[in-house]
Amino acid sequence: MANIWKALVLTTTLSFLSMPGMIVCEGQKSKVTKLPMILQGRVYCDTCRAGFETDATTYMPGAKVRVECRNKETQEIHFTKEGMTDSTGTYKIVIKEDRLDNICDVKLISSSQHDCASPDPARERSRVILTAYNGIASNHRFANSLGFFKDVALKGCDEILEKYLENDD
Secondary structure, three states, rough: HHHHHHHHHHHHHHHHHHHHHHHHHHHHHHHHOOOOOEEEEEEEEEOOOOOOOOOEEEOOOEEEEEEEOOOOOOOOOOEEEEEEEEOOOEEEEEOOOOOOOEEEEEEEEEEEOOOOEOOOOOOOEEEOOOOOOOOOOOOEEEEOOEEEEOOOOOOOOOHHHHHHOOOOO
16 A cells, blocks of 8 residues: 555656646747748749759849648648749748648749740749748748749850759760
């Protein structure tokens, strides 16, 4: 009978000792959730039609992008918000709600340049994580650059692209 009482006292004591740790964890959880989040990225004109950013790439002011977040099971859109690039081709979109388990992409909507308006199929969208419950301490989220193809490549692009190619010679 004495062993049962010792086990009961030990269990009760351990239960009470662990409570401050749970309270601290709950307090830290609210510090991690830094809302609003700032989603930032750039939109460029692929002047060499290379499919990636080069030394000749120009960044596009006035381009429109949209964030879309979908339910990962039903694929229903749960959140959308549009943004526009500034004079440096950079957009910043304020996200006021944690998107938790949503699948979110930022995608191109429209170009501001009539001669550079065809979206690069490989660079027309970028997956972004818009939750604070993933180990990322900052409230800033960065998307990969999005790009449009210029209708006709600039002169001199062959020399620029040569730098990016490996020669077997």
